[in-house]
Amino acid sequence: MTDLADLSIADAGRGLRDGEFTAQELLDATWRRAAVTEAHLHAYLVLDREGARRSAARADEELAAGTDRGPLHGIPVAVKDNLSTRGVETTCASQILAGYTPPYDATAVERLRDAGAVIVGKTNLDEFAMGSSTENSAYGPTRNPWDTDRVPGGSSGGSAAAVAAGSAFAALGSDTGGSIRQPAALTGLVGAKPTYGLVSRYGLVAFASSLDQIGPLARSVPDAVDVLSAIAGWDRHDATSYPGDVPEMGRSLDAGVQGVRIGVVTELMGEGIAPEVLAATASTIERLAAAGAEIVDVSMPSTEYALSAYYLIAPAECSSNLARFDGVRYGLRVDGGTVEEMMARTRAEGFGPEVIRRILLGTYALSAGYYDAFYGQAQKVRTLVRRDFAAAYEQVDVLVSPTSPTTAFRIGERSDDPIAMYYSDVCTIPSNLAGDPAVSVPVALDGTGLPIGFQVMAPQLGEEMMFRVAAEVERSAGFSFRAPLATSEVVEP
Amino acid sequence: MSVIPEGWEAVIGIETHVELQTRSKMFCGCRVDFGDEPNTAVCPVCLALPGALPVANEAAIDGIVRIGTALDCTINERSLFYRKNYFYPDLPKNYQISQYTYPVCEHGRIVVDVDGEPTVIGITRVHMEEDTGKSLHMGEGGRIQDADHTLLDFNRAGVPLVEIVTEPDIRTPDQARAYGAELQRIVRTLGVSDARLEEGSMRFDANVSVRRAGTSELGTRTEIKNVNSLRSMQRAIAFEIERQVEVLAAGGTVVQETRHWNEATGRTTAMRSKEESEDYRYFQEPDLLPLSIDERWRNRVKASMPELPAQLRARLVAAGADERTAGLLADSPLLAGLFDAAVRAGAEARTVASWLTGEVVAYARRVGASVGELHLTAEHLVELAAMVAGGELSATAAKQVLTGVLAGEGGPRQVAEAMDLLQISDSGAIEAVVADVVADHPDALEKIRSGDAKPIGFLVGQVMRATGGKADPKMVQEIIRRSAGL
Ligand SMILES: [Zn+2]
Numbered sequence: 001m002t003d004l005a006d007l008s009i010a011d012a013g014r015g016l017r018d019g020e021f022t023a024q025e026l027l028d029a030t031w032r033r034a035a036v037t038e039a040h041l042h043a044y045l046v047l048d049r050e051g052a053r054r055s056a057a058r059a060d061e062e063l064a065a066g067t068d069r070g071p072l073h074g075i076p077v078a079v080k081d082n083l084s085t086r087g088v089e090t091t092c093a094s095q096i097l098a099g100y101t102p103p104y105d106a107t108a109v110e111r112l113r114d115a116g117a118v119i120v121g122k123t124n125l126d127e128f129a130m131g132s133s134t135e136n137s138a139y140g141p142t143r144n145p146w147d148t149d150r151v152p153g154g155s156s157g158g159s160a161a162a163v164a165a166g167s168a169f170a171a172l173g174s175d176t177g178g179s180i181r182q183p184a185a186l187t188g189l190v191g192a193k194p195t196y197g198l199v200s201r202y203g204l205v206a207f208a209s210s211l212d213q214i215g216p217l218a219r220s221v222p223d224a225v226d227v228l229s230a231i232a233g234w235d236r237h238d239a240t241s242y243p244g245d246v247p248e249m250g251r252s253l254d255a256g257v258q259g260v261r262i263g264v265v266t267e268l269m270g271e272g273i274a275p276e277v278l279a280a281t282a283s284t285i286e287r288l289a290a291a292g293a294e295i296v297d298v299s300m301p302s303t304e305y306a307l308s309a310y311y312l313i314a315p316a317e318c319s320s321n322l323a324r325f326d327g328v329r330y331g332l333r334v335d336g337g338t339v340e341e342m343m344a345r346t347r348a349e350g351f352g353p354e355v356i357r358r359i360l361l362g363t364y365a366l367s368a369g370y371y372d373a374f375y376g377q378a379q380k381v382r383t384l385v386r387r388d389f390a391a392a393y394e395q396v397d398v399l400v401s402p403t404s405p406t407t408a409f410r411i412g413e414r415s416d417d418p419i420a421m422y423y424s425d426v427c428t429i430p431s432n433l434a435g436d437p438a439v440s441v442p443v444a445l446d447g448t449g450l451p452i453g454f455q456v457m458a459p460q461l462g463e464e465m466m467f468r469v470a471a472e473v474e475r476s477a478g479f480s481f482r483a484p485l486a487t488s489e490v491v492e493p
Numbered sequence: 494m495s496v497i498p499e500g501w502e503a504v505i506g507i508e509t510h511v512e513l514q515t516r517s518k519m520f521c522g523c524r525v526d527f528g529d530e531p532n533t534a535v536c537p538v539c540l541a542l543p544g545a546l547p548v549a550n551e552a553a554i555d556g557i558v559r560i561g562t563a564l565d566c567t568i569n570e571r572s573l574f575y576r577k578n579y580f581y582p583d584l585p586k587n588y589q590i591s592q593y594t595y596p597v598c599e600h601g602r603i604v605v606d607v608d609g610e611p612t613v614i615g616i617t618r619v620h621m622e623e624d625t626g627k628s629l630h631m632g633e634g635g636r637i638q639d640a641d642h643t644l645l646d647f648n649r650a651g652v653p654l655v656e657i658v659t660e661p662d663i664r665t666p667d668q669a670r671a672y673g674a675e676l677q678r679i680v681r682t683l684g685v686s687d688a689r690l691e692e693g694s695m696r697f698d699a700n701v702s703v704r705r706a707g708t709s710e711l712g713t714r715t716e717i718k719n720v721n722s723l724r725s726m727q728r729a730i731a732f733e734i735e736r737q738v739e740v741l742a743a744g745g746t747v748v749q750e751t752r753h754w755n756e757a758t759g760r761t762t763a764m765r766s767k768e769e770s771e772d773y774r775y776f777q778e779p780d781l782l783p784l785s786i787d788e789r790w791r792n793r794v795k796a797s798m799p800e801l802p803a804q805l806r807a808r809l810v811a812a813g814a815d816e817r818t819a820g821l822l823a824d825s826p827l828l829a830g831l832f833d834a835a836v837r838a839g840a841e842a843r844t845v846a847s848w849l850t851g852e853v854v855a856y857a858r859r860v861g862a863s864v865g866e867l868h869l870t871a872e873h874l875v876e877l878a879a880m881v882a883g884g885e886l887s888a889t890a891a892k893q894v895l896t897g898v899l900a901g902e903g904g905p906r907q908v909a910e911a912m913d914l915l916q917i918s919d920s921g922a923i924e925a926v927v928a929d930v931v932a933d934h935p936d937a938l939e940k941i942r943s944g945d946a947k948p949i950g951f952l953v954g955q956v957m958r959a960t961g962g963k964a965d966p967k968m969v970q971e972i973i974r975r976s977a978g979l
Contacts, residue, residue, distance in 0.1 A: 084537075084544040097543065104537050106544055203544040210779035239548045239781050317779060320576050323587035324541040328645070339582050339643065366578070366774035375776060 003488055004029035005166040009075055009223040012169060016063060016074050023059035023074030026169075027052055027118055030076040032488045034120075034167035040485060041143050041152075043161035045081045047121040048088050052076065055118040062116070069116030071226040078168035080159050081122035082129050083109055083214070084203035092205050093137035094127045096350025097331045106203020107238065108172060108214045108231040115230035120168055123158030127352045128322065129179055129207045131155050132424035135415055136354045143411070144187060145485035146450055150408040153183030153424075159217045160187040166486045170218040170227045174204055176211045177310055178403075178428025181440035184217050185403035185453020188442040188481060190224045190470070191217045193428075195460045196435035197242035199228070200235030206321040208314035209240075211432040221441065221471045225250040228463075247461050252468040258292035260469060263396035267303040268427050274406045280444040280452040281402045287476040288400075288469070298392045298399060302384040303430055309381035310429045311422055312365045316375050318355075319362030325350065357418065385433045393459040398469050401427050403440035403453035427455060437463050439470045443477040451481070497665060498742075502706045503734045504714075505663035505699060509676060511655045511686050512624060512694040513556040518651040519623040520547030520590065525653075527692070531646035539651035541585035546780050549574075553621065553653035554597070556685040558786060558794045560655055561598025561619045563679050563801055568791050572597045574621075574778035579771045582643065583626035585650055593775045596620035597784065603659075603679075604803065605671040609816065614672050615660030626650035655685075661700070661711070666734070670727040673697055677723075678802040678824065690722050697726050702747070703737045712737070713747040717761055719754045729754040733761050805829055813842025821850040827864045828853070834871030840878035848874065852892055856899045868901040877905040884965045890914040916965045920972065923956070923964050927972045930955045941977040949973055 004026055007015070015021050031049070038044060059074035079085060082092045084102040091097040105113070112119060126136035134142040134157025144152040145165040152161040156173030160183035163171050173180040175193035184191025192215045199214045206212060216227035232246045264285060269278065289295045327333035327346030334349050336342035351359070365374035392399055405426060414421040431438040437460070440453040454473055458466035497503055515525055521538035537545040561568050575593035601616030627649050632641030657676065663669050677695060680688040688695040702714035717733055720726040732754075737747050752761035800808070802823050809819035809832065822829045828849045835845045857864050877895060880886040886894060886909060897908035909915050917923060930952055931938050937948035949970060956969045 082544075084542070090543065092543070100543070102537075102542060102544070104542070104545075201544075202546050205543040206780075208779075237548060238546050240779075316776060320578050320588050320774070320776070323578060323580065324543070324585065326580065326582070326587055328582050329540060329585065330542070340580070343580060343582075363774065366776055368772045368774075371774075371776075 003033070003166070005033040005488065006482070006486065007169070008220055009071060009169055009218070009226050012075055013071055013073065017068070023056040023063070023118060024053070026074060027056040027076050027120070029488075030120055030167060030169075033165065036488050037145065037165040037167050037485055040148050041145055041161045041165055042140055043123055043142050043158045043165065043167060044078070044121045045091065045093065045124050045139055045158070046089055048085075048119060051088065052118050052120045055113070059116050059118060069114070070230070071115075072112065072230050073116030075117055075169050076120045077112060077117045077227070078120055078123045078159055078162045078171035079109055079112070080125055080156050080171065080173050082125060082174055082205040082207075083172060084205065085109055085119070085122065088122060090122065090205070091139075092128045093125045093139055094325075094350065094352065094355070095138045095332055096325045096346065100331045102203075104203065107200035107235045109203060111231045111233075112172070117230070123156070123162055123171060125158055126155035127355050128205065128318070129155040129174055129176055129212075130318070130354050130358055132178070132182055132421055133409070133411075133414065134158060134183070135411060136352055138352055141411060144408045145483035146187065146408065147448075148485070150410050150450070151186070153186035153404070153408065155179040155183075156191075156217060157183045160184055160189055160191070163187075163217050163219060164189055164483045164486065166488075170216055170223050172214055172227070172231070173217050174207075174212055174214050175428075175432065176207050176314060177432050178425040180215045180217060181428050181438060181453065181455060182404045182424055184440045185442070185455075186408040186451065188451030188479070188483060189217050189219060190221050190439065190441050190474070191215065192224050192228055192439040192467075193431060193437060194228060194232060194463060195242065195437045197240050198232045198246065198437070198461070198463070200233075200238040200241045202235055202237035206317075208317040209321060210317060211310075211314060213432075221439075221467055221474050222250065222253060224439070225253065225467055242461070244461075247463045249463045249467050252464055253471040255468050256291060257288055257469055257472045260293045260398070260465070261296060261396040262288055262293045262469065263296050263298035263392055263399045265303065265399050265401045266297050266299050267301070268401035272405050272423065272426065273402055274446075276446040277402045277404070277406065277452050280446075281400075281454055284443045284454045284473055284477060285400065288472060291472055291476060293469075296396055298396060300385075300388040300392060300430070302381060302388045305381045306385050306430045306433055307422065307426050309378040309385070310425070310433060311361070312374050312378035313382065313433075315358040315362030316365045316378075317362065319359045319366065322351075322355065322359055354418070382433045385430055386435075389430070389434045389436060389459070397458070397465050398462070399457040400469075401455050401457070403427055403455040407446045407448070407450035407452055431457050436460055437466050439466055441470045441473045441477070442479045443473060444479065445481060451479075497734060498738045500706050501703050501734075501738050502708075503664055503730075504661045504702050504704065504711060505669050505730060506661040507659045507663065507669060507672060508698045508700070509657040509673070510696045511560070511657065511680055511688060513553050513653040513655060514686050514694070515550060515552045515556060515653055517550055517552075519550050519553050519621070519653040520651055523651065527648070529648050531644075531648060534648040535650070539585065540647055541587075547590060547778075549781055549784065550653060554784060554786070555790075555794065556653065556683075557597050557619060557621050557655050558790065559683050559685055559798070560657070560680065561601065562791070562794050562798060563683055564598070564601035564603055564616045564619060564657070566598035566601030566616060566619055568598055568786055569595055570786055570788075571595060572784040572786065574781045574784070575775045576778050577622075578774040581625070583628045583645055583647075583650070585626065585647060589622060589625070590778055590781070591622035591656075592620035597786065603672065603675055605668060605675050606820075607665070607667045607671050612662070612668055614662045614668075617658045617660050619655060619657045622654045622656060624649050624652040624654045666727040666730040669699060669730050670723050673723045673726055675802065682799055682802055682826070684799070699726060699730050699733075701730055701733045701737070703734055703741065712741075713749050715747065715749065715761075716751045717754055718751060718764065721756065725754060725756055728759060729761055732759060736761065809846075812836050814846040815843075818846045818850050821854075822846060825864060831869065831871050831874060835874035835878065838871065838875045840875045841882060844878050844881060845874050848877075848892070848895055852895050853899065856896060867899050869899055873898050873905055880905060880909065884968065885909070885915050887916060887965075890916070913963075915963065917960055917963050920968060923960075923968055924972055926956050926959050926964065927952075927969065927976060930959060931973075931976055938977055941973075941979070
């Protein structure tokens with residue numbers, strides 16, 4: 001019999017409603033799984049056993065009383081630890097927030113609760129979501145359930161590892177330059193970054209406000225759609241949230257791609273991309289063509305500069321966003337002779353090296369005399385990227401590319417080379433700069449058995465078409481592999 | 494009051510911060526209430542908890558559009574928020590949401606009058622921002638450098654704050670004070686803020702430089718902070734002008750710096766020099782959309798403008814008040830309202846104006862009450878003015894009656910009767926008394942008839958004595974002259 005922890009959200013929901021098992025039993029299966037996998041992975045920073053137990057019990061009572069909150073009712077999900085959770089410690093994997101327990105829920109978290117989801121815990125991440133490997137956590141790295149010597153990607157690596165290993169049915173992540181899609185690709189999951197503004201950022205601890213978006217990591221396209229549908233929509237607490245109707249994201253999952261125009265970004269199909277990743281991407285495109293899609297090569301010249309622009313804009317915004325961590329009101333305080341000294345010591349001791357690197361970079365980029373050359377110039381590149389995308393979407397419905405230039409790399413392999421690490425996001429960053437939605441879908445394993453992700457990008461609010469194509473990619477790839485560590489049997493380390 | 498040293502000219506610009514008294518704060522739903530226990534009007538947004546986001550308060554935007562409209566500004570259709578980055582413990586985010594390029598209002602003007610000389614002061618910009626919390630430095634000195642520890646109250650953090658920046662068009666401390674006073678009147682008239690300097694809901698910083706008269710190059714300026722009244726702004730600027738002139742005249746140079754006004758010593762002292770001042774690293778606030786203030790909004794505000802102080806003064810003057818009195822009346826909406834109503838009901842403008850700015854204000858001050866607390870209505874003023882015009886009360890008696898009315902002793906007639914101040918203005922009654930007096934002093938009448946006017950005064954005095962002082966002396970004189978055939 002299948003372990004309950006490995007069910008799809010749809011199957012789990014069916015079983016719950018048919019009375020085959022209860023939400024509390026789903027949760028127990030999740031705990032059993034976590035008990036085995038956490039020893040190897042360290043996907044979670046906090047497991048909220050008490051809160052989850054109450055939610056699961058309530059989900060059962062409600063279902064018994066005929067109250068059905070929809071697809072996520074009674075489903076155990078995890079939340080990245082840069083999302084504020086009332087009463088549950090939220091550290092962003094940073095020492096500076098050690099012991100900080102928020103008095104409020106992020107809107108996305110509140111919506112998960114309203115949808116009946118059972119929040120099992122807070123997942124590990126690169127400190128303040130800055131990184132592509134989840135090695136930059138002050139509380140230790142998360143490992144990849146496909147190969148525990150390797151990184152799960154990042155910054156939403158904890159969420160990715162948990163869902164891939166079955167210690168959550170799905171998870172929320174945040175994506176500033178690829179932090180949902182890249183770990184999804186490296187762990188064989190579906191990971192979606194929605195249109196900027198589709199999901200409220202209220203309660204998401206800001207890294208780069210104009211780029212951050214919350215989205216799902218899940219084991220299938222339909223699961224991802226269920227989670228995203230639950231959290232999307234206007235929020236009065238976020239002035240940048242989209243005030244119109246939420247796209248019907250799941251409506252066309254079975255529609256196929258007959259006649260859909262698919263653009264292949266030529267700049268992301270060559271240099272710097274691992275041969276096996278290129279090959280898997282090419283064969284996915286062939287399958288889409290075989291399913292009736294019209295394939296077009298599209299050139300996006302600005303992609304070349306997107307990475308550099310991103311590494312000015314994101315640090316600039318982060319340097320300001322992270323200024324509030326000063327030891328005055330919450331979190332770590334390291335005493336000093338004067339208030340300035342206290343602030344400086346708190347920040348020097350509380351932030352890790354990558355966070356400090358980006359704060360310095362961003363402070364410099366915004367400084368008088370350098371603003372025009374750095375931040376100003378980066379904003380111009382951002383405009384060019386948007387234009388490239390807009391021009392492309394006049395010819396095609398979606399764009400495709402690899403998600404990550406490589407499969408999962410070894411822990412420590414890129415830690416001493418920030419530039420190589422930054423390059424992990426080369427395919428994913430353009431969508432953040434444009435504010436467009438993009439999703440990664442697993443399509444194959446490489447020669448060493450590590451998953452390869454395929455990226456589908458769409459114009460703003462084009463989620464319906466994006467998921468339609470993603471569903472076809474998923475069907476045609478027939479990717480049914482599970483991470484070796486996705487098991488509740490005790491595994492020897 | 495203050496005199497610029499001969500041969501020198503001062504160039505002054507003023508930055509004013511006004512807290513808007515909206516119901517909620519600029520970027521969150523917390524109430525704006527200054528009487529609260531510390532740190533009770535706070536939430537995740539104004540405490541800058543991780544993940545909290547700002548949402549702009551439309552009522553505050555409406556308030557700044559009102560201010561900008563009153564100051565004759567261009568209201569920008571599209572306006573941007575910026576982050577001004579600096580670290581300070583009472584600034585929760587360690588950046589202030591403010592404006593930089595594209596403020597809400599630009600290019601306005603205000604006309605101030607100093608000794609009857611109108612001066613136009615340009616308004617560079619009026620922009621929207623948020624207030625900081627309050628630091629309470631415990632220990633010696635009351636300043637952060639000397640503090641033993643500091644207590645923070647974030648109730649004020651995030652209160653809507655409007656900054657109004659003038660062009661360097663001001664030349665004298667008197668003009669600066671007049672500008673501050675006029676701005677305060679405007680803001681109060683608009684009802685967007687109580688604009689109290691002592692309580693900090695209106696705060697002035699003055700930029701001052703001096704140069705040789707007749708030159709056009711700007712000198713190095715200093716910025717004066719901590720002026721808590723219009724008078725101290727005037728004094729601080731005067732001190733600073735004198736100080737800078739002294740420095741330059743002695744061959745020294747003025748250092749660009751921020752200077753702290755000390756009310757007790759009457760001096761400014763250096764706080765920090767601008768060389769070591771911060772780079773605020775302004776960049777557009779990514780958490781807020783550009784503000785859009787469309788023509789409908791601008792027109793709605795224009796249509797809802799109240800009568801502004803300058804318009805009110807002009808109208809009071811047109812109604813018969815002199816410039817000075819009009820200014821005094823316009824300073825108090827209550828006085829202006831009483832004047833307005835009384836004059837409209839037919840009372841003589843100058844008389845009413847002089848009562849209001851004289852007896853009424855003096856009485857209120859004497860008993861320590863506000864004008865609103867006095868027992869005075871426009872009807873009282875109309876009745877009292879009519880009694881004077883009708884000869885029933887002398888000007889002096891009217892003032893006595895007014896004091897009685899103010900004290901709540903009753904209406905003017907009632908008070909006048911109770912005080913026995915009504916004049917005999919019945920000509921028949923006076924004629925009878927005059928006839929008696931003339932009969933007693935036939936020689937006096939003869940002298941008058943022969944062209945000697947001196948005895949008229951004597952006869953009037955006799956009549957007044959006979960009537961116990963209640964006859965209308967003008968009428969008595971007239972009747973005596975008539976009796977003498979003049
Ligand atoms: Zn608040």
